[in-house]
Amino acid sequence: MNLVGSLFGSSIGRKILMAVTGVILIGFVVGHLVGNLQVFQHPDKLNGYAQFLHNLGPLLWVARIGLIVAVLVHIWAATALTLENNRARGSAYGVKHTIRATLASRAMRWTGLVVLVFLLYHLAHFTFGGVQAATFKASLAPHTMTADYSVAGFPVIKAGATVPDVHAMVVLGFQNTAVALFYIIAVGLLSLHLLHGIESLFQSLGLRSEKWSVLLRRAAAVFCLLYFLGNLAIPGAVLAGKLPPPAKAASAQR
Amino acid sequence: MVASANSTQSISITLRVWRQAGPKAPGKFVDYQSANLNPNMSFLEMLDVVNDELTLKGEEPIAFAHDCREGICGTCSCTINGKPHGPGKGVATCQVYMRAFRDGDVITVEPFRAEAFPIIKDLVVDRSAFDRIQQAGGFITARAGSAPEANALPVPKPDADLAMDAATCIGCGACVAACKNASAMLFVAAKVGHLGLLPQGQAERDKRVLAMVSTMDAEGFGNCTNQYECSAACPKLISHDFIARMNRDYLGATVRAAFKPESMASGGGA
Numbered sequence: 001m002n003l004v005g006s007l008f009g010s011s012i013g014r015k016i017l018m019a020v021t022g023v024i025l026i027g028f029v030v031g032h033l034v035g036n037l038q039v040f041q042h043p044d045k046l047n048g049y050a051q052f053l054h055n056l057g058p059l060l061w062v063a064r065i066g067l068i069v070a071v072l073v074h075i076w077a078a079t080a081l082t083l084e085n086n087r088a089r090g091s092a093y094g095v096k097h098t099i100r101a102t103l104a105s106r107a108m109r110w111t112g113l114v115v116l117v118f119l120l121y122h123l124a125h126f127t128f129g130g131v132q133a134a135t136f137k138a139s140l141a142p143h144t145m146t147a148d149y150s151v152a153g154f155p156v157i158k159a160g161a162t163v164p165d166v167h168a169m170v171v172l173g174f175q176n177t178a179v180a181l182f183y184i185i186a187v188g189l190l191s192l193h194l195l196h197g198i199e200s201l202f203q204s205l206g207l208r209s210e211k212w213s214v215l216l217r218r219a220a221a222v223f224c225l226l227y228f229l230g231n232l233a234i235p236g237a238v239l240a241g242k243l244p245p246p247a248k249a250a251s252a253q254r
Numbered sequence: 255m256v257a258s259a260n261s262t263q264s265i266s267i268t269l270r271v272w273r274q275a276g277p278k279a280p281g282k283f284v285d286y287q288s289a290n291l292n293p294n295m296s297f298l299e300m301l302d303v304v305n306d307e308l309t310l311k312g313e314e315p316i317a318f319a320h321d322c323r324e325g326i327c328g329t330c331s332c333t334i335n336g337k338p339h340g341p342g343k344g345v346a347t348c349q350v351y352m353r354a355f356r357d358g359d360v361i362t363v364e365p366f367r368a369e370a371f372p373i374i375k376d377l378v379v380d381r382s383a384f385d386r387i388q389q390a391g392g393f394i395t396a397r398a399g400s401a402p403e404a405n406a407l408p409v410p411k412p413d414a415d416l417a418m419d420a421a422t423c424i425g426c427g428a429c430v431a432a433c434k435n436a437s438a439m440l441f442v443a444a445k446v447g448h449l450g451l452l453p454q455g456q457a458e459r460d461k462r463v464l465a466m467v468s469t470m471d472a473e474g475f476g477n478c479t480n481q482y483e484c485s486a487a488c489p490k491l492i493s494h495d496f497i498a499r500m501n502r503d504y505l506g507a508t509v510r511a512a513f514k515p516e517s518m519a520s521g522g523g524a
């Protein structure tokens with residue numbers, strides 16, 4: 001078998017693809033969270049950041065296509081392997097017994113599926129405006145930058161520029177309690193997915209061993225907890241009334 | 255190791271056994287009562303006693319596989335109360351004693367369940383898929399003849415120890431039976447790791463891992479989800495570290511196979 005055939009056609013090859021695409025997606029979700037946490041600063045921050053990303057133009061599309069391919073390969077490998085796994089058992093055991101497989105590891109398919117549904121809703125919500133259209137950035141009054149937004153010391157978005165009000169969109173979007181709770185549950189399940197996923201990917205890539213397995217497990221747990229808390233903070237703060245909608249956005253909505 | 259008490263109090267149990275007349279026949283659980291069992295008899299001796307009673311009654315005895323009865327051959331494939339090789343850690347079914355159970359227990363015994371291990375009869379499964387994986391590369395092609403001088407090829411002690419850990423695999427199939435996906439990764443990883451750690455195994459190292467994994471896949475075993483049920487059920491407690499090692503070996507071998515130059519010579523030089 002050639003390289004591509006081995007990676008896409010064999011059991012271990014597919015696990016390696018799953019692990020590598022998992023790493024790419026983890027990189028994305030972490031970067032995404034760090035960017036989003038700017039919502040707790042002046043609206044200039046999140047709005048400037050969003051405009052900066054949009055200004056990347058073709059580069060943004062390279063990243064988007066890379067992520068789409070990663071998601072597709074990840075889900076394809078998960079589905080192909082799962083179908084084989086179900087077939088491989090043959091007849092079911094009369095007594096079902098688990099010695100030590102963790103809850104997170106046994107729920108991978110379900111947590112993954114909820115994350116997929118969430119991902120689609122999330123894109124419809126904040127990227128395309130297909131749902132909650134009234135508070136979509138295109139329907140809100142634009143934001144006028146009060147200060148420069150700088151990346152690595154370069155002022156990429158100048159003071160006085162008018163940009164879409166992403167900050168208001170996020171805050172208004174989470175005014176809907178059901179949506180905010182759905183986000184919280186979904187990122188909770190994603191954290192659970194990553195709790196097994198992070199440990200698992202080191203094993204799939206042949207980098208885990210007994211010598212540091214306890215450290216790896218703890219590090220994965222700490223990472224997932226921090227990731228969950230960071231994500232909880234945004235809809236949580238809106239629900240708790242700590243992130244009020246900006247007055248002008250609220251009036252524009254009326 | 256399984257002994258939880260040194261009791262001599264005899265016990266009575268209900269044995270719920272999977273009975274299946276042949277590979278294609280439908281199977282079902284059948285209950286048998288067994289009274290006055292010496293707690294220090296082995297699990298297989300208990301099955302012998304139950305079979306004697308069945309034979310006396312003119313019924314078909316329960317077919318179960320066994321050979322050495324001392325944990326070294328890997329023949330005794332039984333799933334006891336959902337766990338391959340039953341209660342206890344690091345033991346095979348033949349090393350389980352009745353003192354591991356309590357008076358009045360219902361003990362469910364079924365075969366190892368995997369599509370790649372078809373049931374022959376009752377508790378006996380066909381594990382020849384393991385043989386075919388072995389034949390694909392689980393050996394070292396070597397000059398036959400007298401044994402070479404022992405120190406001709408130095409093997410560092412840590413490597414020898416690790417290779418020995420893997421070499422304790424008795425090919426019982428409990429890893430497959432315990433895995434949620436009926437994956438054979440622990441068995442194959444033990445074989446690949448054992449030979450891959452020794453200097454004698456280097457020449458065929460890449461070829462071995464590629465061939466054994468591809469045979470494993472073709473035999474219809476499932477895929478590892480890194481839940482480590484295998485190593486917990488393994489009577490030799492073989493570590494799933496060997497699975498990580500095999501994953502790494504496989505990736506390396508795949509990349510090398512794609513880029514390694516091959517000889518263009520068509521003749522054999524003769």
Ligand code: HEM
Nearest residue numbers: 018019022025026078108109112113116197200201204479
């Ligand atoms: C979109 C829907 C998704 C589905 C259906 C899905 C499904 C799965 C499944 C079935 C596994 C295999 C579990 C195992 O082998 O134990 C897995 C592993 C993994 N997933 Fe996902 N997943 C999804 C999204 C994600 C996302 C968004 C991320 C990252 C942020 C991610 C990261 C991982 C990682 C790191 C692994 C471990 C790979 C390995 O086993 O080596 N997954 N996923």
Ligand code: SF4
Nearest residue numbers: 423424426427429488
């Ligand atoms: S790895 Fe352990 S459980 Fe699997 S076949 Fe070898 S001895 Fe049996």
Ligand code: FES
Nearest residue numbers: 323327328330348
């Ligand atoms: S009968 Fe040989 S290992 Fe159990």
